[in-house]
């Protein structure tokens with residue numbers, strides 16, 4: 001199967017880079033798959049999960065805190081606001097971030113500062129994405145599943 005070169009770049013480091021078969025990305029307007037010979041595409045990403053599939057290897061999961069993806073026929077580049085491999089995620093830290101954001105969003109403070117509220121909403125989505133990715137990895141390991149069923153994709157792409 002033809003490979004595509006995937007680079008996942010966070011602000012301070014390259015999180016992952018390899019020739020892979022498929023990358024599933026959380027586009028702002030829906031989840032989509034990128035593989036070799038994909039039509040050129042630029043997409044905004046929302047906080048969520050990235051799945052990387054490589055023949056003969058277990059799927060890899062990453063949490064991404066939003067960013068941009070550039071898809072070309074032979075490569076996929078993600079410039080991420082933040083990104084972590086599933087095994088790097090500190091679940092307790094993500095839970096604390098989630099609780100902080102939820103508390104703020106339940107408090108009367110939330111109506112006083114729109115920028116802070118948007119920042120807390122984004123922090124909440126990042127924390128939920130991190131927990132989902134970390135827990136999925138644990139579940140996949142427990143079941144011994146090497147390649148999980150792919151998530152449904154939206155038909156609409158940017």
Ligand code: ATP
Nearest residue numbers: 065082083084088089090091093094097123126130
């Ligand atoms: P927190 O409030 O816990 O710092 P955050 O969402 O504000 O969370 P970011 O600004 O997105 O944090 O990330 C700052 C750095 O910390 C990045 O390098 C990111 O990869 C890393 N990071 C954030 N949360 C976690 C986590 N739960 N596990 C591992 N690394 C994390």
